[in-house]
Amino acid sequence: MKVELRKPKLSDAKELRKLINDKEVLKQLCGYPYPCPLSRMEKDVKDCINGWKTKESYCFTILADGEIAGSIILEDPSKDMKRYELGYFIGRKFWNKGITTESIKQIIKYGFKELKLYRIQADTDSINPASGRALEKAGFKLEGIRKRNSKSGNRFVDLYMWGMTKWKRYILENNKEIILLRILGRFINYRKSIEIWIALYKSVTTWRRLF
Numbered sequence: 001m002k003v004e005l006r007k008p009k010l011s012d013a014k015e016l017r018k019l020i021n022d023k024e025v026l027k028q029l030c031g032y033p034y035p036c037p038l039s040r041m042e043k044d045v046k047d048c049i050n051g052w053k054t055k056e057s058y059c060f061t062i063l064a065d066g067e068i069a070g071s072i073i074l075e076d077p078s079k080d081m082k083r084y085e086l087g088y089f090i091g092r093k094f095w096n097k098g099i100t101t102e103s104i105k106q107i108i109k110y111g112f113k114e115l116k117l118y119r120i121q122a123d124t125d126s127i128n129p130a131s132g133r134a135l136e137k138a139g140f141k142l143e144g145i146r147k148r149n150s151k152s153g154n155r156f157v158d159l160y161m162w163g164m165t166k167w168k169r170y171i172l173e174n175n176k177e178i179i180l181l182r183i184l185g186r187f188i189n190y191r192k193s194i195e196i197w198i199a200l201y202k203s204v205t206t207w208r209r210l211f
């Protein structure tokens, strides 16, 4: 399936609203009413278009084989920190096809290369393992868990905190991790052998001095 990200258009609102107007999708997104009125989605799309102008957020409409499948956004809630947060949703009929994973990969490439960010992060709830798995597949690292962070009904929910740094992505993209580890391993071995020779030399000289 071909996954593409493009800047949002106001005409996307109708299709996006159709996709989001689903209890299974909305239960993972806070702040949306159910049913979600078209006016709400039109406002969101307008905000997204505006976000590009003000550079406060970078939102993309996700296309799967040319069809609108969802939306993904990089936004800076703390303003000017260059530490952007990721948010996304995909319509239920598109789930489990790798579309989110591919969209995350594309948006982080844009974030690091074009926006020159040094860090991108995302939070997921323990009741949303699919979202965490998509981040993991895209190369994000689980940096911490905030236990019993919120409540969903009567259940306590943990918050999973995910992060990706520019350096980590560089290693992933260039497949340099293994090479780096090998160089480091050799360096450690080299240092260890020097230390052994120094210890041997010291014991021989002490031995000689004694006798």
Ligand SMILES: CC(C)(COP(=O)(O)OP(=O)(O)OC[C@H]1O[C@@H](n2cnc3c(N)ncnc32)[C@H](O)[C@@H]1OP(=O)(O)O)[C@@H](O)C(=O)NCCC(=O)NCCS
Binding pocket: 024, 025, 026, 028, 029, 087, 088, 089, 090, 091, 094, 095, 096, 097, 098, 099, 100, 101, 102, 123, 124, 125, 128, 129, 130, 131, 133, 134
């Ligand atoms: C979360 C969401 C974006 C995932 O989108 P998606 O396109 O289906 O994700 P992908 O197909 O790229 O990856 C999903 C992965 O999660 C796995 N997964 C799905 N349901 C799962 C579950 N209940 N438990 C564990 N893993 C699960 C899939 O098997 C897949 O992993 P795999 O490729 O190793 O098999 C989508 O379900 C969604 O829009 N949900 C509602 C909105 C939302 O949760 N937004 C994110 C808020 S943090």
